[in-house]
Amino acid sequence: MELRLILGDQLNAAHSWFKEVDDDVIYLIAEMRQETDYVVHHLQKICAFFTAMEKFARALQQAGHKVEYLTLDDTQGFDDLPQLLSHTIEHHNIKHFSYQEPDEYRLDQQLLKFCQTLSINSRCVESEHFITSRDAWEKLPNHRMEFFYRALRKQHNVLMEANNKPLGGRWNFDTENRQSLPEKVAITEPLLFSEDVTSVIERLKRHQVKTLGNIADKMLIWPVTRQASRQLLSHFLEQCLPQFGQYQDAMTERGWSLFHSRLSFSLNSKMLHPMEVIRATENYWHEHQDKVSLAQAEGFIRQILGWREYVRALYWSQMPDYKTLNHLHAERPLPSYFWDGKTKMRCMSHAIQQSLDFAYAHHIQRLMITGNFALLAGIHPDAVDNWYLGIYIDAIEWVELPNTRGMSQFADGGLIASKPYAASGNYIQRMSHYCKSCHYDVKKKTGEGSCPFNSLYWHFIHRHQAEFETNPRMGFPLKHWKSLDDAAKQPILDTATTYLDQIDQL
């Protein structure tokens, strides 16, 4: 008898494991305290994973496979996954143990060590989900994302002409994309599901699992099956793709997901394959060129074929050290409003409140609002990581860590981003509607009522001046800062110091 372990983020129905029904194979899918407790997660995130896991187990059973689905009630007597596995192996007289490559270093190490203790055969197989392999980073002659992405476009013939040239003659349409959102442009209503998760919530209460965030009426709005994920993909292509790239960096209080796909949970739990999403986008663009420009399709495909595969490659090449990097020596604790959204900074309160309500914020809210604030204020990357890893529906370490510690906090010293994503209130005003209803004045740099992002930005440049001297991409702000005399600099630095001293009251 063979035991095959399926982790909560391995819900890939197309995996070759499931091609044939084999009575000598038992699949194990288990809700575990080690997974609910390694960080405090959003309630919707745990509900989404547990519900999707249970539905996946049921679908496998219906297809004839032998599946053991264990809830927290069943696994409460086991301290961790290895204990549960040892028990199951003994109980079913298992002769062979198999598992799919975990995407998290923590689980990878745990299972590797566990297999070393086994007296039966064990085997780790590919998860058959990603487009590139775990060691993709090592194979790269150039480590910038753009290079990686272009190579994959060619290799997989995505948006390419016959002669190895990109469709439309360009690799990148950023200049057409990334605009702010005019008031007159209507936003697409997000497609929301309504999955009753009362029993999961009761189970979490019964086991005193600590969570964060809210859920309205105990109904989950996220897709928890492959079918629902496909529905969300179709909704995205028809309703959002035509304006995706154009407004992908825009922020507004008029909506919480704008033209974004919200497919990250379906992708990261493996209910959808990235190539399936890429080909669907490419085909949709081919068939609807009157409605969808190439810039929109390329802008979306770049996120999945480029960024998603790239951060995974970086994660596996840099772990475990990456998790400890703190290049800018940031030490401050996370302000309390990250947990309740109660701050007078409108941009922050909106981004945080919607994260608490929906377990979701789009990329620019994560990068240029909450991430930017943490970077400017010098919050310790461990605290920043834990917050991002807990709050978002799609947060799994392999994708969260490079984005948070690397891209948003520059804690890796520029491995993923060639310069820090630091911006003053000016950027936020340009890309959002937040500043109009804010307590603070985005035009003011100093004194009471001035936008905290302004003075904090220059304080950040000032305190890391020596570090940025050698970074050509920081030349412009550094030159400007140096051109100011002390009389101009001091009030800005004093305002920032006052704000940092009272950071919890901002």
Ligand SMILES: Cc1cc2nc3c(=O)[nH]c(=O)nc-3n(C[C@H](O)[C@H](O)[C@H](O)COP(=O)(O)OP(=O)(O)OC[C@H]3O[C@@H](n4cnc5c(N)ncnc54)[C@H](O)[C@@H]3O)c2cc1C
């Ligand atoms: C600080 C920070 C933390 C982040 N943490 C996570 C995380 O834990 N999990 C996660 O999946 N994404 C993370 N991202 C990347 C990105 O913000 C989310 O993938 C995206 O917001 C998910 O929403 P969406 O599905 O609507 O994305 P869309 O905007 O519709 O993009 C489509 C897809 O592209 C992929 N994608 C886009 N940007 C990235 C990126 N930078 N890295 C990897 N994949 C990307 C995602 O799979 C996403 O579903 C983070 C970004 C930042 C700045």
Ligand code: SF4
């Ligand atoms: S004024 Fe400053 S704090 Fe307020 S919304 Fe604008 S950028 Fe954010």
